[in-house]
Structure formats: structure tokens, C-alpha cells
Amino acid sequence: MNLKTALDTFRAEFLEKFPAQKAAIMQQANDALIEAFQSRQPIQTGSLAPDFALANAVGETVKLSDRLSQGAVILSFYRGGWCPYCNLELRAYQQVLPQIRELGASLIAISPQTPDTSLTTVEKNNLEFDVLSDVGSQVAQMYGIAFELPDYLQHLYTELGHPLPENNGTEDWQLPVPATFVIAPDGRVILAHVDVDYRHRLEPMDAIAALKQYS
16 A cells, blocks of 8 residues: 555545534645745755754754765655654655665654654654654754644644644644655755645655665
8 A cells, every 4th residue: 555545545534533614624724824835935856955953752963964974865844743644654654664775865754843752753653764853843944844833723733632832842833844855965855745735745655766766
């Protein structure tokens, strides 16, 4: 099963159980975000990827340029371990991690969660790649993919048991738009996938195909 099939299957099952009124609120927020991003310019293919240094799930600092000195990098921004679509994506990348490493590349996933919360995500999904904490969404801002949840969606997320400021160790409600960047060792982005609809993700095999084309 590819990632899209897994995401679509989950979405169909979710909507069967989820109250239509709440689903409409989430769709309203997603539609508004899509419109807002029409005037945004995230990092694109051919751009130089901004460097950063962030803590991983056990508190060690990981620097993008250090990873690039060892080979290409697949950089994936996800919303958090509370997001089932993100967990499906993270597990899909874990399945193809040996193929990524065979190509001399590494995989980095980033969310605004604290290291402790990221560690829970790592353990829950049995992840063996770097999962970094972008507390305050500063790196997501550098890549042009950070946004603030509207008040009505904040209230709904709180009701659903997703108090993002608590998970993220901040007072804001910022998240990254899920995005994947494949970055060559020289720092050049060779594939950029930014989809404002959080239910859509890049297939991991497409990221691997970009690595193969580069190599």
C-alpha cells in the first residue's frame, strides 16, 4: 500500500465517525489556508536550503549542513505526533529508510513539538531517523511554511485533545504546512513539495526518485 492509499483510507474511515459540523470547521480552515498561501513563496526547487541547528528527540543538536557534508538529505516537516496523517507519513518513511541510506542520503523530520513530545512520537512509530524539534517554528518560518491556526480551529483542537501550545512548549498556535524538500550536498533543493492540504503528502518513493536522479 502506498502512502496516498493509506491516507485516503484513513480519511474515509475518519469522516464516517467524525461529526459533520466539526469536519466542516476543519475544512473551512483548510480552505482559508489554501487561499492565504496563494501569495506565499515557500522555498522552491533550485533554491538554497536555509541552514539550521535543532535538538533531536534525545536533546542532541543536529545541523543541516553537517548532514549535507555526508550526503543528500530528505527534509520532511510534519505537524506533530497528534496528527494521524503525520504518523502515517513518518511510518512510510521508516519503511523506506534502508533505501535512502543505500543512496548515501539521510532523513530528517521536523515538527514544532518539544523534544520530549518528539521522543514519544519516535517511540510510538519505531523511528530510526532524526526527529527534530523546531520549538517556536523558526525553521518553518525560514522555509516559508509556518502559519497560525485561526481562533475557531484553536478551540476545536483544544476540544479534541490537541492543545498545541502544551505540546509545543510555546504560547502560540503555529504549525508548518506539511512539506518535503530533497536537498543536494551543496545545499541546493532538488525537489520541493509543499501542499497546504495536510491530508496530502509526497510519496516517499518520489523523494527517493529525486535522490536517484541527482546521484
